[in-house]
Amino acid sequence: MTSDQGPIVQSALLRSELVRLRKAKKLTQEQVARQLEWSPSKLIRVEGGKNAITRTDLQALLGVYDVTSEERQERLQALARGAREPAWWNAYRGEFDPGFLNYVAYSAGAAYIRQFHGTVVPGLIQTPEYADVLSTSKATERARGLAVKLRIQRQEELAKRQNPPRQHYIIDEAVIRRHVGIRIDPGIMPAQLNHIADTSERDDLLTIRVIPFSAGAHPGLDGPFSLLEFDGDLDDVLYLEGRPGASVMVSGDDDKIPEYRDTFEVLREHALSADESIALMRQAAEDLMA
Structure with missing residues (x-):
């Protein structure tokens, strides 16, 4: 499943859903980070859009949030891939x-x-x-x-x-x-x-x-x-x-x-x-x- 909304919107959609999934499980950022043996700052940066998320890290998060549907997993992985794509407007940065x-x-x-x-x-x-x-x-x-x-x-x-x-x-x-x-x-x-x-x-x-x-x-x-x-x-x-x-x-x-x-x-x-x-x-x- 692909999206053509651009990396910024795809990143925002992914982050929004990850936060919603975490809150639905009634987990704090610290609790999730502890389960994954991450530093809390890593999850804070991921949810805040400061860090791109790898396929492996996203799969780990979805495991914690009990997301088992292959279709849903692929949709979120597609958003993550799109979020890592270069943006066409980057050519205008600094201008x-x-x-x-x-x-x-x-x-x-x-x-x-x-x-x-x-x-x-x-x-x-x-x-x-x-x-x-x-x-x-x-x-x-x-x-x-x-x-x-x-x-x-x-x-x-x-x-x-x-x-x-x-x-x-x-x-x-x-x-x-x-x-x-x-x-x-x-x-x-x-x-x-x-x-x-x-x-x-x-x-x-x-x-x-x-x-x-x-x-x-x-x-x-x-x-x-x-x-x-x-x-x-x-x-x-x-x-x-x-x-x-x-x-x-x-x-x-x-x-x-x-x-x-x-x-x-x-x-x-x-x-x-x-x-x-x-x-x-x-x-x-x-x-x-x-």
Whole structure:
């Protein structure tokens, strides 16, 4: 049994299940470590994601937890193998904010991505030309090229997955009215809008909705955010986008997560329907070409 959720999510899923199995047996970390003749710190590092787990060590843990089903053992071993695989985003280490790359890692394995943005098209639905214009503030041509490459590779890697995630984006009308790229090529923004409309029409897993100016003020004006959900027993992740080094990612029982789930539903109520949003984007593309 294989998974294509990426090493970070597979590691998190494995660790979550191992902790749950231990607690179901009413065992402490110290008791498990004593049975296996491990140091307590070894199990703490394994459960905390600081250490990769070998096939032998995982089999030993499953023995302590009385996991005898071959199917379940193989599923957990598959997660362990996946967790040890190199991550494609490692090529960008040292080039981008570590917090953002951590978000990239989790979004690569998400089952459901929800995002609101009020100023630009979300990265996972940007065209290369649009992404290039947004990257002009980078200090060097190399940094600019890497920024575009990362955005497009994220799209390509999600598309490769056997079970790609559902994606639901809500954007403000300001996003589709700003003529990004007008000084370079007036066709960049219209092409971007038609790309979004075309993609959403042919992809049942992709929904894009626009909050029109006529809706007035709305909670999204506080800033962009993303919510990630996962298959399996893994907590949701919330990513609050800010300037480099100022973004925040939280998970677990943080109160912000249900708060932003509610915010997304409020934004959905403010937004046009998917069909109305596509029609508005196509009209905006025509207006920008006029």
